Amino acid sequence: MKKKLRRTMLFCPANKPKHLFTSMIYEPDCIIFDLEDAVPFNEKVAARDLLVEALKAIDYGQVEVFARINALYTDFGEDDVRALVPAGLKRLRLPMCESEKDVKDLDVLLTEIERAHNIEVGSVKVQCAIETPKGVVNSLAIAQASPRVTSISFGAEDFTRTLGTDRTKAGNELFLARSTVALNANIAGVDAIDTVYADVKDEEGFIKEVESARNLGFSGKSCIHPSQVELVHKIYTPNSKDIEASIKIIEAARNADIEKGGVIVVDGKMIDIPVIAKAERILELAVGAGIQIGGVSI
Amino acid sequence: MSLDKTFPSYIEGYGTVKPYAGPFATAPSAHRYGPKLSSSKPGDSKIVSNLEAALEKSGIRDGMTISFHHHLRNGDYIVNMVMDKIAEMGIKDITICASSLTNAHEPLIEHIRNGVVTGLHTSGLRGKIGKAQATENILGKPVVFRTHGGRARAIEAGEIKIDIAFIGASACDPMGNMNGVEGKSAFGSMGYPMVDAQYADKVVVITDNICPFPLSKIAIPMQYVDYIIEVESIGDTALIATGATRVTKNPTDLLIAKRAAEVLVASGYIKEGYSFQAGSGGASLAVCKYLKDYMTEHQIVGSFAAGGVTGYLVELLEQGYFKALLDTQTFDVMAVDSIRDNTNHIEMSASMYANPHNKACSAHQLDVMILSATEIDTQFNINSLTGSTGLIMGALGGAPDTAAGAKLTVVVAPTMRKRIPIVVDKVTNIVTPGDTVDVLVTERGISVNPKRQDIQNMLDQAGIKTLSIEDHLKLVEKFTGKPDHISYTDEIVGVVEYRDGTVIDLIYKVKTT
Secondary structure (H helix, E strand, O other): OOOOOOOEEEEEEOOOHHHHHHHHHHOOOEEEEEOOOOOOHHHHHHHHHHHHHHHHHOOOOOOEEEEEOOOOOOOOHHHHHHHHOOOOOOEEEEOOOOOHHHHHHHHHHHHHHHHHOOOOOOOOEEEEEEOOHHHHHOHHHHHOOOOOEEEEEEOHHHHHHHHOOOOOOOOHHHHHHHHHHHHHHHHHOOEEEEOOOOOOOOHHHHHHHHHHHHHHOOOEEEEOOHHHHHHHHHHOOOOHHHHHHHHHHHHHHHHHOOOOOOOEEEOOEEEOHHHHHHHHHHHHHHHHOOOOOOOOOO | OOOOOOOOOEEOOOEEOOEOOOOOOOOOOOOOOOOOOOOOOOOOOOEOOOHHHHHHHOOOOOOOEEEEOOOOHHHEOHHHHHHHHHHHOOOOOEEEEEOOOOHHHOOHHHHHHOOOEEEEEEOEOOHHHHHHHHHHOOOOOOEEEOOHHHHHHHHHOOOOOOOEEEEEEOEEOOOOOEEOOOOOOOOOOOOOHHHHHHHOOEEEEEEOOEOOOOOOOOOEOHHHOOEEEEOOOOEOHHHHOEOOOOOOOOHHHHHHHHHHHHHHHHOOOOOOOOOEEEOOOHHHHHHHHHHHHHHHHHOOOEEEEEEEEOHHHHHHHHOOOEEEEEEEEEOEHHHHHHHHHOOOEEEOOHHHHHOOOOOOOHHHHOOEEEEOOOEEEOOOOEEOOEOOOOOEOOEOOOHHHHHHHOOEEEEEOOOEEOOEEOEEOOOOOOOEOHHHOOEEEEOOEEEEOOOOHHHHHHHHHOOOOOOOHHHHHHHHHHHHOOOOOOOEEEEEEEEEEOOOOOEEEEEEEEOOO
């Protein structure tokens, strides 16, 4: 099955009705309707009600819809899950995830709700937000805590606040944490999603940060404005030279029957499983960007 | 092509109705109207001490038709100044022929209620006047709505005869040479009153800036002018022209604009020497931003851009993207400076802009026109005059003129504003007929008028996804539901003329109980 691209996760406050029916027009890979930090305390319940109705009524097409729930230790977190899952939500983002236990607690709650509403057990997937130094250190355990976990994300604002430092444009203070999250996601076989870039007007800075995230191994970027979506997609769109090379690699590997092991040489370069995997990833990104890649199926 | 509408053959307060029969179905046969001849002698003085004296000298009397322009927009003092004086003099039964009316003209309501004003001809009506006419028929007869080209045509054809034209000018010399580009109240092009000045029996200039003779830049020359009065101010400068109009930052408008630009490129019209016009707001102007990128990449230079001219179009002229701007109406300070200083920024009359019954007009030279809409229906008819509640709250402007003239007319609009659908099964009123509209671009998709199979093929070849207008409507109604239709009485409160003088729609009084 084709792997779902998660290049962009567009954050939309769930207390703003307009966002609930317009966010998909910008064609992000994922939308995250936020019930947590973007929603004022006195609107938490109303925002949840709005989102529940939107999930029942609105067709989001190909866009993968997430809700960032409130942390389970708050007054709202558990009720968020109890309301959203029966309304059809299939993707949750768990904020401030610090340990395996946080995931397992949510897993137990989800299983109970799925059973109670005749929803396939395990069908609701989770993205774990790593936002503290402790979370970073435990990120591998978190990513492996449940088969429900399909991605882990890094949140720089809470991370720097917890660490007692400031976020800079250069981002040196985040280097180790971002790298760790990306590495551990890779080990666990889940997607890694990079933090938001708050200065919407600074397009150049945003592009640099997305390029660095891609190079570190992140699958995608959290976006806080529709204008950021297209920029990320461009950066994650492979160039034609890489696409052509990848098609050649996949075709050669299939012809030589080495997709499950073995080595061949194409254009003087050694082709083995990691190279094939990289070529497949490039073609997935190309297809995600709407590029026709001929008869090669991925 | 006729529309699915039936009209009475005669309307009290309007006259005989010639129904719309197609964008170019009507040809004129009469001669151009001529105003009364005048004479002048050496030593004549045109400057009159005050408005009342100017009115008396012009022979103001009951039943006359007087005209105004709307270049001063929401900052205009002229209409109210003149009408207050006419009312004070006890004159009644005046017909106003304005190029348009804005929120600044709400005091007209009292003059209408008092019988001072008994006829209105305009491109648009907004605010309280629009509401009062739609719900109360305060005029007691229909307002006649004309396009910018249609107004010029009606004046030249003598279908509306102007007894006295009142022309606000930001600079005028003692003989009446005038412009709109100098002085504290500068507003730019004098495109609309250029027509009035030539066809009115009397012309009164109202200015706050008398300059020495001869004025160096002349938009309307002295041979048309009878009297001049100087006032302290012709308008509120803050409301006449804003600073440079910037391209919207609204992400939905930008998305629509980007898609529209893709449609234009795929349709093959964006090539060396092409011509272009767009509205000044929202997604329309933003289309230029994306076209600019394409023109840079492919080293394309356009021949002219036209219309309501904004600072953004001026930048495109100055940066060499277009060779000329043709300007009937100037929208901001940057564009006012440009039309004053740049010889390639050309002032044009409303007749040269859009009159279908003269020997050429710029609207007919357009390759591409970008329009906005209050409503668009499944026949691609556009409404930009009445709201979904039946109230009169907009204008015809130059939309019907340019849609008929351009090789490709693209409507850019969101599918809904607030909870009100823009894509509907039938527009509240038809202003621009669907047979002159080619493509609709919204934030949710692109629909091509089935009569433009050539465009549909080009978009298909370019891999641009489209959906039928009926599916577009279904998509919108999923969010908005089907709105209830408005209930009307059988009283006609507005006649919408097509640019050729035929009647394209009637506005009925809204039932308020």
